[in-house]
Amino acid sequence: MSDAKETKANEPVSGLPYGVLAEYHDQDELIAAAKQVRDKGYERWDTFSPYPVHGIDGAMGIKRTILPWITLCAGLTGMTTALVMQWWTNGVDYPWVISGKPLFGVPANIPITFELTVLFSAITTFVSMLVLNGLPKPSSPLDKVRRFARVTDDRFFLVVEATDPKYDDSSTLKLLEDSGAKAVELVPQDTSSDKIPMGIIYGILILGAVSLIPFGFFSTARESKTTKAPYHIVPNMDYQAKYKAQRINGFFASSDGRAMRQPVEGTVALGDLREDSHLYRGLQNDAPARTFPEAFEIDDAAMARGQERFGVFCAPCHGETGNGDGMVHRRAFALAEGTWVKPTNIADPSIAAKPVGELFKTISDGIRNMPGYARQIPAEDRWAIILYVRALQRSQGEFVASADASQK
Numbered sequence: 001m002s003d004a005k006e007t008k009a010n011e012p013v014s015g016l017p018y019g020v021l022a023e024y025h026d027q028d029e030l031i032a033a034a035k036q037v038r039d040k041g042y043e044r045w046d047t048f049s050p051y052p053v054h055g056i057d058g059a060m061g062i063k064r065t066i067l068p069w070i071t072l073c074a075g076l077t078g079m080t081t082a083l084v085m086q087w088w089t090n091g092v093d094y095p096w097v098i099s100g101k102p103l104f105g106v107p108a109n110i111p112i113t114f115e116l117t118v119l120f121s122a123i124t125t126f127v128s129m130l131v132l133n134g135l136p137k138p139s140s141p142l143d144k145v146r147r148f149a150r151v152t153d154d155r156f157f158l159v160v161e162a163t164d165p166k167y168d169d170s171s172t173l174k175l176l177e178d179s180g181a182k183a184v185e186l187v188p189q190d191t192s193s194d195k196i197p198m199g200i201i202y203g204i205l206i207l208g209a210v211s212l213i214p215f216g217f218f219s220t221a222r223e224s225k226t227t228k229a230p231y232h233i234v235p236n237m238d239y240q241a242k243y244k245a246q247r248i249n250g251f252f253a254s255s256d257g258r259a260m261r262q263p264v265e266g267t268v269a270l271g272d273l274r275e276d277s278h279l280y281r282g283l284q285n286d287a288p289a290r291t292f293p294e295a296f297e298i299d300d301a302a303m304a305r306g307q308e309r310f311g312v313f314c315a316p317c318h319g320e321t322g323n324g325d326g327m328v329h330r331r332a333f334a335l336a337e338g339t340w341v342k343p344t345n346i347a348d349p350s351i352a353a354k355p356v357g358e359l360f361k362t363i364s365d366g367i368r369n370m371p372g373y374a375r376q377i378p379a380e381d382r383w384a385i386i387l388y389v390r391a392l393q394r395s396q397g398e399f400v401a402s403a404d405a406s407q408k
């Protein structure tokens with residue numbers, strides 16, 4: 001294409017042309033031309049460039065967009081919707097007191113309010129932007145002009161539409177020619193059919209029909225009965241080659257057929273050999289031990305540990321001093337729980353007279369209405385608690401000298 005001015009005043013195919021198109025080779029030319037067209041008072045015209053041109057808005061006399069105001073209204077609508085919705089559901093329609101809090105308070109309702117504000121503004125902004133710009137626009141008569149193809153590359157264009165009140169074939173052409181355009185041409189109306197090609201319509205219909213198939217499949221699956229397992233698309237770790245507890249295992253059919261195998265006779269799992277009967281069962285020669293086990297070291301640390309564990313595991317029922325009025329007891333008593341038995345006063349002489357082995361058994365296995373704590377409290381800690389119980393008994397002057405004599 002030569003840089004010489006070329007003017008092709010093609011006659012429109014029928015009636016009015018679409019408009020006049022002027023081509024420029026750089027953005028300064030475009031801006032200068034835009035200013036002239038603006039000053040002549042044209043309204044229906046536009047400029048096109050391969051990249052956003054700074055200052056083109058001013059040169060074209062484009063007013064500030066009203067989009068921010070639309071966004072603001074949408075945001076306020078979203079905010080009001082969220083607040084009213086939450087106030088009505090929580091405060092009016094289904095009042096439900098939670099932790100004595102008010103039925104409606106702004107701070108608790110901010111997250112949803114924020115979400116709806118953002119949601120309403122974002123969607124409205126997006127849709128309004130399209131509407132204000134007249135989008136989507138699948139085709140334009142400009143698409144048929146060969147030279148216009150370079151608008152995405154290195155050419156700048158200005159078009160004045162024939163529907164502009166000021167438009168006039170000759171004077172508009174003249175204005176653009178004088179504006180420094182490298183080429184000016186009349187753009188004919190696009191007379192090709194604006195019907196959607198049947199192929200596309202059929203394509204959409206077929207796709208639409210096909211996309212319904214999965215839903216038909218789901219609904220029959222929901223309504224029909226089958227003995228087959230459901231399809232499991234992502235099995236994760238739901239199926240594993242393993243035997244579950246208490247199941248049959250055919251491999252051992254000749255012996256007992258159980259999936260759970262007994263350990264080989266005489267074996268003990270590592271660390272499970274509780275050989276020290278004194279330490280782990282509180283027994284000496286099969287009788288309740290009267291002394292603390294050798295393996296249990298009696299010192300300040302053990303006493304402190306015992307006091308701490310007693311506070312955790314025993315005081316709730318037996319009370320801090322062990323006299324049986326712990327919080328659980330007082331609560332059960334206040335509620336007049338019929339089956340509640342008052343925890344024993346463990347500073348009582350009858351309890352103080354019991355050998356430590358018997359206390360160990362009480363903590364481990366429970367006694368009458370008191371549950372056992374062997375699972376929660378390791379053996380060493382049970383002894384530490386007993387040490388502290390002894391201190392409690394002694395501190396309350398109920399310690400029986402005879403029991404004391406044989407014990408550490």
Ligand code: HEC
Pocket residue numbers: 310313314315316317318328341342343344346351359362363367368369370371373385389
């Ligand atoms: C859930 C409440 C509860 C907790 C926790 C509890 N006890 Fe008891 N305990 C009782 C009750 C109730 C009795 C009386 C049981 C009865 O007479 O039926 C009792 C009885 C006893 C006795 C008297 C046993 C006897 O020979 O008569 C001792 C000792 C004792 N508890 C020690 C403890 C120690 C030590 C702990 C902490 C490891 C503990 N208890 C934790 C409720 C509790």
